[in-house]
Amino acid sequence: MTRRLHFNAFLFGCGHHGAAWRHPESEVERLADISYYEDLARTAERGCLDAVFFADGHSVRDPAGGGVWFLEPLTALSAVARATEKVGLVATVSSTFYTPFHAARMLASLDHISGGRVGWNVVTSMFDAEARNHGLEAMPPHAERYERAEEFVDVALALWDSWEDGAIVADRRGLFADPDKVHAIDHRGKNFLVDGPLNVPRAPQGMPVLFQAGASEQGRALAVQRAEGIYAVAYDRESAHSYYWDVKERVRREGRDPVGVTIMPGLVTYVGSTMDEARRKKAELDALLPVEQSLRQLSTFVQQDCFEWNLDAPVPALPPLAEFTGPHGRYDTILRIIRKDEPTVRELLGTLAAGGGHATMIGTPESIADEIEDWFGSGAADGFNLMPPLYPHGLDDFVDQVIPVLQRRGSFRTAYETTTLREHLST
Known part of the structure; x- marks a missing residue:
């Protein structure tokens, strides 16, 4: 099968430029309007992108400068799921501030609601201001956060597997589910005590697709052990290539197939006719x-x-x-x-x-497509996590101008061939 690019659209306020909300063509007045995000997701779907992605934060950093988070991701994506049909839906859930049962239940519910299109971006969070909104004086040390994250993910995976395929019988004569196919997990760990089973039956994908964005040594370790998609930071092809092959080799040594782990650096684009x-x-x-x-x-x-x-x-x-x-x-x-x-x-x-340290490509649709294919063909990326500097126009520009060039060249799908997010990433 011919290898093809993958793209997620990172939905973030008015755009990824720090001054985007001040631009006269921004839609800053709509940031609390769910139709704004539904429209962006429909644009991503029009471009046949793999998924839309929501980050998340748990504190207000700069009210005057626009550093305010809007709409909790899983709640917002429940609405977006009903406004779209094919595009994947990736939500950030913090392993520091949630519990595994809570996260597993919400993500499994959204996978049912969306028909199998959900991904989970696993983060450990980072700011003390966030910690103080969750009963902590400060963030736990880095090593402790990742130790908790590893156990958190293991418990969530066990909960999603606590219902086997075909467990629901729905026999009106008296048997709703086969007891032999529904299991307690009886987890007793350093951070969590969870009996299980999950109170949401097995989701369409079995379990959501796991994404992770780890640059540190512990972050990379968590990513290569569990993630199916990795969000990376690389400004140029050289640094992207180094990260890509380091992670792919670690995945191989872990006994996993490197082809099954999609690495997607962030990408900021400015598209013009000239x-x-x-x-x-x-x-x-x-x-x-x-x-x-x-x-x-x-x-x-x-x-x-x-x-x-x-x-x-x-x-x-x-x-x-x-x-x-x-x-x-x-x-x-x-x-x-x-x-x-x-x-x-x-x-x-x-x-x-x-976008800070993320790749930035400025040019025509053809020149940007050339750069993307250069990264892709040289083994620096499997695709990109799109970070338009200004929404909605930056995403419109990419979908309506760059994507058609890549499609004509055979580098990207012209239509969805699959229905679940996991399947999108494998084709």
Whole structure:
């Protein structure tokens, strides 16, 4: 079977650019309107994308600047499931703030509601402000969070398997379910005590598709043991290629088939009929950024005073990574952005505000399709988690302009051939 691309659309407020909500064409007034997300999901479905994906947060970080979460993902996706037919539905559920029974029950219910289209993005959460909304003074240490996450996932998997296929008999003479096919799990672990069975019968997919986004060593370990889809962060093809083959080899050593694990780096795109038009779209959003706040953040990242830098001049020379004494991750990404794109200071601020360290492709439908196929063909990605800088227009541009190019080239499906999310990812 010919290998083909996979795409998820990451639904996030007015878009993934920090100033998206301020753009005159944003739909900021609709963020609490479920029809807004239904429309976005229908657009994704029109493009035959594998899934739409909701992240989640448990605290309000910046009310003035738009750092507010809207609509709990599983609740929202229950409505989206009724407004769509084929596109997958991936929800973030935190293993730190939920219990396995609660999560397994909600996700299995949504899989029934959607006819087998659900995925679970497993996260451990990260901010102390979130912890204090759940009875904790601070987030548990990183190692403890991942230890809990591993047990959490194991319990959820056992609960989904507590009903065998064909357990429901529905014999009106007196037998609803075959007792021999419904099992307690009797879990007694360090973090959880769960008798089971789940009080939702076996879901259409058996269990939701597991996604995970782990860059740390423990995150990668959890991903290679359990995940069927992995969200990755890579600004350029070189870093994406390194991550891709490291994870695929770990999956192989775990005794799993690497082909069955779909790796999808985040992708920010600005699509125009010409390169100048695409750059103009980025510039319009970049111009809406609060400059002082953005420069203060950049100064923290590079450990220099950036306030004297000329916004419309190239970024001044920065020390190499080996000489940098601060946190290396974000600084390495900034060096990669400068090396790849040669941006002005203003353009760098905009790139960091739209997806941070995720890949950014600016150009025509054909040039962006070329870049996507280059990553795909060189073994840097199985597909991408789309992060449009401005909703709904950025998703419309990708679906209506880039997807047809990839379809004509045979790199992406022209119609859904399957019904469940797991099947979408395998074709």
